[in-house]
Amino acid sequence: MPRSKARLLELEADKGERLAACxxxxxxxxxxxLCLRLLREAESHRAQRLGHETTSPLGTVMQLGTDAVHKLMLECPETDESNIGLAECEARAHLASRLALRWGAARADISPDEVAMAALLSEIGELLLWSFAAELPLAALAALHSGRSPRSLQAQVDTCGFRFKDLTLKCALIWHLPSLLTQLIRGIDNNRANLSRLCVDTARHISSGPDDPALxxxxxxAKEIIPGASLEWLAEQLPGLDEEHVAAIALKAADLLDPTHH
Structure with missing residues (x-):
């Protein structure tokens, strides 16, 4: 995204030196x-040296070295931020990764960085479509908004013949992304994978507003994956909610978990 290069130059101007790995x-x-670009680059280096799989942004930077990352960031072609569909999809992916960091921190057995990276990359199939074949996601949106398809996944299958997430998983296979990240993106095998998928779904729902009935x-x-956290705390981690929305969502969630709790 153009903002990444701008941020790099701005921080380096402030510090008067090259940025550290973190x-x-x-x-x-x-x-x-950018995350995908660095990961693919790191994985190709790892294949030559037989190192550990790279499963976090910091891991990719350490694998490549700060000079190589700096050079790659300055030389990379940039995406088109004026593409509204792409910008909205990218914002959801970023939101899903931030949510994974917040929720994941409440469970000691979950590595939030890895779950966040999987959540960030889960929409890459749709992002590629917005970049190179925007007519496909546009057709899916039209089917959804007209009511011909009841849900976004159904709209994707009805108009394009495949789920955009399946494109993400196919790309992960072709690009030889680390098997752990692919498992987390698939989102069904264990608590960490379930959390990654849930963060992606929740980011999609919160993007349509705080009154989205799925929240x-x-x-x-989330409570079932993170039993130690309160429903209120889990709802408070969602961005853009006031206290009233947090309380209402937590109350409805409690009803779903135990309809007799009143």
Whole structure:
């Protein structure tokens, strides 16, 4: 995304020196295209050296070295931010990764960085379509908004013949992305994978507004993965909600988990 290059130059101007690995990783963690680029680069290096799989933004920067990352960020072609569909999809992916960091921190057995990276990359199939074949996601949106298809996944299958997430998984296979990340993106095998998928779904729902009817079910599902967290705390981690919305969503989530709790 153009903002990543701008951020790099701005921070370096402020500091008067090249950025450290953790600063570069922070920029990458907020940009699915950049994160994917670095990951693919790191994996090709790892294949030559037989190192460990790279499963976090910081890991990719460490694998490549700060000089190589700096050079790649300055030389990369940029995406078109004026593409509204792409910008909205990218914002959802970024939101899903931030949510994974917040929710994942409440469970000691979950590595939030890895779950966040999987959540960030989960929409890469749709992002590629917006970049290179925008007529496909546009057709899916039209089917959804006209009511011909009841849900976004159904709209994708009805108009394009495949789920956009399946394109993400196909790309992950072709690009030899780390098997752990692919498993987390698939989102069905264990608590961490379930959390990654849930963050992606919740980001989609919160993007349509705080009154989205699916949000209480998302919070109830999060509670089952993170039993130590309260429903209120889980709802508070969603961006852009006031206290009233948080309370209403938590109450409905409690009803879903135990209809007799009143």
């Amino acid at each position: 600063d570069l990783a922070d920029i990458a963690a907020a940009d699915p295209f 209480p079910a998302d919070i109830a599902a």
